[in-house]
Amino acid sequence: xxxxIRASLAxxxxxxxxxxxVSLLEDTSSAGDGGTINVYNWGEYIDPELVxxxxxxxxxxxxxxxxxxxEAMMTKVEQGGTTYDVAMPSEYAIEKMKExxxxxxxxxxxxxxxxxxxxxxxxxxxxxxxxxSIPYFWGTVGIAYNPSLLDGQTFESWDDLWDPTxxxxxxxxxxxxxxxxxxxxxxGYSLNSTDMGELREATDKLKTLGPNVKAIIGDEIVExxxxxxxxxxxxxxxxAADMMWINENIDYSVPEEGSNLWFDNMIxxxxxxxxxxxxxxxxxxxDAEVAAQNADYVGYSTPNQAAMELMDPEVIGDERFYPTxxxxxxxxxxxxxxLEMLGVYNELFLEFKMDMEK
Amino acid sequence: xxxxxxxxxxxxAIVFIILYAPIFYLIxxxxxxxxxxxxxxxxxxxxxxxxxxxTRLIVIVLNTVIVALLSALISTAIGxxxxxxxxxxxxxxxxxxxxxxxxxxxxxxxVIIGASFLILFTLVGIKLGFASVLISHIAFSIPIVVIMxxxxxxxxxxxxxxxxxxxxxxxxxxxxRVIIPYIKPGIFAGFFLALTYSLDDFAVTFFVTGNGFATLxxxxxxxxRAGITLTINALSALIFLVTLGLxxxxxxxxxxxxxxxxxxxxxx
Numbered sequence: 001x002x003x004x005i006r007a008s009l010a011x012x013x014x015x016x017x018x019x020x021x022v023s024l025l026e027d028t029s030s031a032g033d034g035g036t037i038n039v040y041n042w043g044e045y046i047d048p049e050l051v052x053x054x055x056x057x058x059x060x061x062x063x064x065x066x067x068x069x070x071e072a073m074m075t076k077v078e079q080g081g082t083t084y085d086v087a088m089p090s091e092y093a094i095e096k097m098k099e100x101x102x103x104x105x106x107x108x109x110x111x112x113x114x115x116x117x118x119x120x121x122x123x124x125x126x127x128x129x130x131x132x133s134i135p136y137f138w139g140t141v142g143i144a145y146n147p148s149l150l151d152g153q154t155f156e157s158w159d160d161l162w163d164p165t166x167x168x169x170x171x172x173x174x175x176x177x178x179x180x181x182x183x184x185x186x187x188g189y190s191l192n193s194t195d196m197g198e199l200r201e202a203t204d205k206l207k208t209l210g211p212n213v214k215a216i217i218g219d220e221i222v223e224x225x226x227x228x229x230x231x232x233x234x235x236x237x238x239x240a241a242d243m244m245w246i247n248e249n250i251d252y253s254v255p256e257e258g259s260n261l262w263f264d265n266m267i268x269x270x271x272x273x274x275x276x277x278x279x280x281x282x283x284x285x286x287d288a289e290v291a292a293q294n295a296d297y298v299g300y301s302t303p304n305q306a307a308m309e310l311m312d313p314e315v316i317g318d319e320r321f322y323p324t325x326x327x328x329x330x331x332x333x334x335x336x337x338x339l340e341m342l343g344v345y346n347e348l349f350l351e352f353k354m355d356m357e358k
Numbered sequence: 359x360x361x362x363x364x365x366x367x368x369x370x371a372i373v374f375i376i377l378y379a380p381i382f383y384l385i386x387x388x389x390x391x392x393x394x395x396x397x398x399x400x401x402x403x404x405x406x407x408x409x410x411x412x413t414r415l416i417v418i419v420l421n422t423v424i425v426a427l428l429s430a431l432i433s434t435a436i437g438x439x440x441x442x443x444x445x446x447x448x449x450x451x452x453x454x455x456x457x458x459x460x461x462x463x464x465x466x467x468x469v470i471i472g473a474s475f476l477i478l479f480t481l482v483g484i485k486l487g488f489a490s491v492l493i494s495h496i497a498f499s500i501p502i503v504v505i506m507x508x509x510x511x512x513x514x515x516x517x518x519x520x521x522x523x524x525x526x527x528x529x530x531x532x533x534x535r536v537i538i539p540y541i542k543p544g545i546f547a548g549f550f551l552a553l554t555y556s557l558d559d560f561a562v563t564f565f566v567t568g569n570g571f572a573t574l575x576x577x578x579x580x581x582x583r584a585g586i587t588l589t590i591n592a593l594s595a596l597i598f599l600v601t602l603g604l605x606x607x608x609x610x611x612x613x614x615x616x617x618x619x620x621x622x623x624x625x626x
Contacts, residue, residue, distance in 0.1 A: 001534045004545065011431050018424045025413050025420075038570055043581035048414070063570030064414065066580035072564075079480045082568040 036061045037277040040073060040087040042264070045137075047297035054284050060277050077102050077269045084269050085278040091126040091263045094133050095336040103132040104268040110279040113286035116306035120328065121263070125335055133265035134282055137300040139237035140261055140323065140331060141178055142254040146247070149231040158186035158255045161232065162209055170212045171221055171233040176342075176349035177334060178260065179206065179216075182234060185257045192335045196344075203348045207355045216353060225250060236262065237321055241299045252320045258330035263303075381598060388591035405592035415577070415593065421488070422557060422573040429495035430552035436496070437503025437552075438545055442537060444504065445511045457508075463501040468561030471498055476565040486568030494566050495556045502555060503548035510544035511537075550608075 039051075043066040051062050065084075067073040070093035076082050078100065089097065097103050108114060108130065114122075117135060127133045143155040153163060161170055172179055181191035183202030193199060214230055224230045225243045240252035266285065268278045284290060288306035295302035295311060301321045302308065308316050316322055323331070337345070362370070388406070392399030409415060444460075447453040463471075475494045476486075484490055514537070522536045538545070560575040567576050578590055 001538050004538065004542065007546075008431060008435075011427050015424050015427050018420050018427075022417050022420050022424070025417050043577075044587075048412075065568070065570045065572055066577065068580045076486075076568055079476055082486050084569075 035274050035277055036063055037085040037274045037281055038063045038065065038083055039281065040065050040067060040076075040084040040269075042066060042088060043068060045088065045264075045298055047294050049297075050285075050290055050294055053290070054281060057284070058277075058280055060274075060280065062281070074100075074102070077271060080271060083271055083273040085272040085274050086281050087267055087269055088136050088264050089267060091124070091133075091265060092334055092336065094265060094267060095126050097267070097269075098127070098132060102270050104270050104272055104275065104278075105131055106134065106268060106282070107279060110276075111283050111286065113283050113288075116286050116288055116291070116304050118303055118305045121303035124263070124333055126263075126333060127265075133267045134286065135303040136264045136266050136285070137238070137295070137298065138261065138263045138303050139301055139321070140254045141181070141234070141236055141259045142240065142252055142320075143232060144225055144235050144240040144243055144250055144252045145232045146225065146228060146230075146250050148249045149228060155232075155253045156256055158182055158257055160255075161186075161212065161234070163212075166212045166232060168212065168214050169231045170209070171214050171224065171230045171235075172216045173221060173233070173235050174216045174218050176345045178234065178236075179352065180345050180348055181260055181334075182206075185255070185259060188257060191258075191260055191332055192337065194337060194341050199344065199348060203352055206352045210356050213356060216356075238300045241321065245299060254320070254323060254327065254331075256327075256330070258332065261328075261331035261333050263333070264300075381594075384591050385595040385598065388588055388595045390588060405588045406596070408587075408589045409592050409596065412589065415589070418572055418574055418577050419593070419597075421571065422575075425488070425491055425495055425573065426553050426556040429492055429499055429556045430549050433496045433499035433552050434503050434545060434549045437500045437548060438507050438538075438541070440500065441504045441507040441511055442533070445508070460501045460504050463498070464505065468498070468559070472562035472565035475562065479566060486566055487571040490566040490568070491563055491571065491573065494562050495559065498559070498562055499552035499555055502551055506548035506551055507541055507544040510541040514540050 037060055039062055041064070045066075046064075051064060054060070055062055067076070070089045073087055073089055074093060074097060077084060077087070077097070094103070111134065114130075114134065121135045121138060122130055143158075143161065145153070145155055147153075150169075151165070153160060153165070155161070177191070180199070180202060183206040184191050184193050184198060187198070187202055187205060189195075189198045189202065193202075215224075217224075219239075221230075221233050221235055222239050222242050225233055226246045228247070228249070237252060237254075240250070243250045244252065266282045268275065268282075272278055285294065286304060288304065288310055291302050291304035291307035292310040295304070295307060296315075302311075308322075319327070387398065389401050389403070390398050391402035391404070440460075444453060444456050447456065472494070475490070475497070479486060479490050484493075518536055518540070519532055522532050527535065558575060559573075560579065563573050564576050564579070567573065572580075574593075581587070581590065
């Protein structure tokens, strides 16, 4: 009995010491008394130095937490029990959150740095007037490919994926709207199409891609491309940038028929506690120098015009990640098609996948 | 014990190699200056430096350990008392019913436990964070402790208790001087199992973390979108070393106490 009591006391003592260490560590990483904000972001999606800089400048302590999917983030906000003050979901998630009344309106008067943002990225269909969201990073859907594994193919058009020499070489991202959207785009239709005839045609066309498809997977795409286990992948520009960061052989292109334009945005969840702090944080992130440093760290495309002027011209001039105006015309943002239509997309995607197994 | 035959030894070696290879592969690449797990370019310790520079990561590791220690301790206390209670239920049917209820908790998927905790906490109004994680870890560890302690209790002869009563021991004495010393190995086993369960739990924790509080498993999972960096390899290597140290320490400690409790030839 004695030894058990001794062991218990030792465990409690160790826990206390560790807690004390934690409180010390948390103290040194923050400046102090300006209150606290909880920031909820994707993993590896901010330059940690900027968080410290924000803390020093404002005296607000930032509690930073990460999520791995929009759905996980929404669940946490929806269930309550959390007080996230700023979060960075993708645009389709914003529409859903808006419908579910999970967002707090943003007071644009307090976001003085909003003028830094390229007007092209403001007032978009998923959030007219930027009532609830401010763009954080953006990108496209396109084709990442590794020329060293191919014999000279380029991907100017979606139809290039159907090239018979690419048998068992193409990886698709496991997401209904991206894949069906590619089918629609390749036929010259809008990727927000709700026309059953167009959708059927796109699905039938996708089925003929079957022999070329090596796999339909998620985030593993990045690792597979890096290791040159696959030559071609339908993916987001952000993932392509991650691949190119490690493997310089990889190239990325957005086919000329058009593609999707996506956004990750800063929002204030309804459950937020420190609304003023949240506004300050959003405004801080829009500062030209801050945004430039952040874009440099994360490697995604920034919507911040003023920041682009401060960045390496080589990066900004890269048309693969900062498409020309002419190219942008052909990019479309996903519109909320409603649950029923989403069901149709999912069903068609499933049909395509089932067809592959034959 | 009989000496192992050659084939048996080779078989054992192969099994251990397969089990440990992924861990050593991971540790090996934590020294890679190339930045990926695909090609080894040169030796570096920069990933280890990165671990110690990342205060947030260290705080998360410490939080994981604190939750594991406290939840294992509290669940062991509750679980041991629970197991003693179960053993002393006279009615056989009743006892089996309680035992089955305990087993169901072990068998039921973590996802369901996690989701139900999330719903419970929001309903009751407990803010997600340290408290919610600790409570849920205690809850899923209790049945494990009960299962670990029960066999020892079952094995204990009733006459021990009868003898103690005859000699004038109070109920309290019986508990603290007879039962608990007897089942002590079971208690420690239960504690260590609860500790490991808590350390590597992902599913339940995933649901109940929030407001800036995270454990290591949840944090690493969140990093998956942008690719896991070699910092995680370095951290895993460090944790592996610490675990190894703990296991060795535990054996050392165990052997020594066994020697002092029962010195060879002695009989007290």
